[in-house]
Structures are given as structure tokens and as C-alpha cells.
Amino acid sequence: QESAKYVGVSAYELQSRGYFDGIIDYSYDQPHQLKNFKNAIISGIECVEDNASLFLKNHEFFFEHYRDSILHYLNPSELLIESNRRTDRPPTGTLNVFGDVYRFMRFLNMRQRISSRTVHQYSRLSPKRTPMGKLLERRTRERRENFRRWLASPIEVRYQESIFKRFQHFINAGEDREKERGKLVRFFMGDPRENFMKSVDDLVAEILIYLYNHWKDNSGENLIELQEHLNRNELHDLPPGQP
Structure with missing residues (x-):
């Protein structure tokens, strides 16, 4: 908490900005807290799957996108044929529709974390002093x-x-x-x-x-x-x- 106060950003603000998804009450020297770590992993996977299902339900254009991807695979161009020769990808190795959704959602999360700063906002070049905690x-x-x-x-x-x-x-x-x-x-x-x-x-x-x-x-x-x-x-x- 003191570290967060020193840099001027709390853990909850970092979570709201998408830098991490949550806080786990876990310490390696507290064995009884291992269940919190286990529940965090399981609930995290379930949350990703539920969000993917909801995203696909609300954005039906993904079915068309997936259909176009399968048609390109079945009727490949010369460039795609060369690419398949390099990767040697069988039909069972192609993504299903949820695979496309997962990839797209991961791309959106990465885009959300990309931000720009001016020279005055950059800590090493900014004339403003770091707040003292x-x-x-x-x-x-x-x-x-x-x-x-x-x-x-x-x-x-x-x-x-x-x-x-x-x-x-x-x-x-x-x-x-x-x-x-x-x-x-x-x-x-x-x-x-x-x-x-x-x-x-x-x-x-x-x-x-x-x-x-x-x-x-x-x-x-x-x-x-x-x-x-x-x-x-x-x-x-x-x-x-x-x-």
C-alpha cells in the first residue's frame, strides 16, 4: 500500500485501468490461503470462457468471419498454400469459432493497455517531483x-x-x-x-x-x-x- 501511495496510484486504480485483473489474498508462508490461489485460477478461466461466450452471442459477425476463414482454408490462394506448406497445418489444427473470439479479445485487451505520454508526463523527463509517501x-x-x-x-x-x-x-x-x-x-x-x-x-x-x-x-x-x-x-x- 505504501508503494502504491508512493507512485500515486492505488491497486484498485491499476485494476480499473486493466493492468491486472484482481488481487489474491495469498502468501506462500500461509498454507491455509492456498485455496484462495486455486479459486483465483479456476474462476479466472471460467470468467474468460463466460466472457467469450457472451461476446460471441452479442457479435454474430464472428460466425461470418469464421465461415470466411474456413472457406479460405478449403480454397486456398497460392500464398496460403505456401504458408500451409511451411506450417503443415492439418484441418484439425485450425481454430474453431471460439479460438477466433479468444484471439480477438486478447487483441482488444492489449490495445486497451497501450497508452501514450507526453514528455512532461514521463517520470524520468518530467520536471514534476514524485509525490512523497x-x-x-x-x-x-x-x-x-x-x-x-x-x-x-x-x-x-x-x-x-x-x-x-x-x-x-x-x-x-x-x-x-x-x-x-x-x-x-x-x-x-x-x-x-x-x-x-x-x-x-x-x-x-x-x-x-x-x-x-x-x-x-x-x-x-x-x-x-x-x-x-x-x-x-x-x-x-x-x-x-x-x-
């Missing part, structure tokens, strides 16, 4: 609640080995970034300022990888909220010596 609202609410809990319980960096190594390298690079090195030392150990900027990039990348693996599908929305949270807040009371 309760399922999406609940998921958004649960995601934000989990994000708030994550903010309230910060992780211990020392227990995350990969992040801890990057953080230690960041601390060491920050302590050395103002030191002057000779050309020979810079050749082997690099420029202190460049090393510090590289340590910042490595630490940020490691944190992003950790958050992506931690949040999974919600990483995109949570990263946006994290950025907004950091923009609204400032860091205070940093320990001495911290860059």
Missing part, C-alpha cells in the same frame, strides 16, 4: 534520528586503526610544518608544508571512506547534514599544541 517520510525520519545518535556518541579514534594512523601522521606533519629543512633533507623527506597538506588530504579521505562504509545507503544525505552541522558549529577549547 509515508514510507519515504518514515525512512527520512529514521535516518535523521540515527544521524543525531551518531553525533551524540563520538567514536574513539584510537580504536580505528586506519584513521588513527592517518591522524598520528597528521599530528606529526603539523608539528614539523614550520621547520626549515635543507635541500638535501627536503629531497628525501619532502617539504614540511607540502607534507602537512598531504596529511590533511589523506586524513579526510580516510574519514570519508570510514563514514561511507558506516552509513552505506544513507551516506549521501548524512554527509550533507554533517557538512551543514559543521558549518553551524565552531571548534572551541582545542588542546594546546593541536594544529
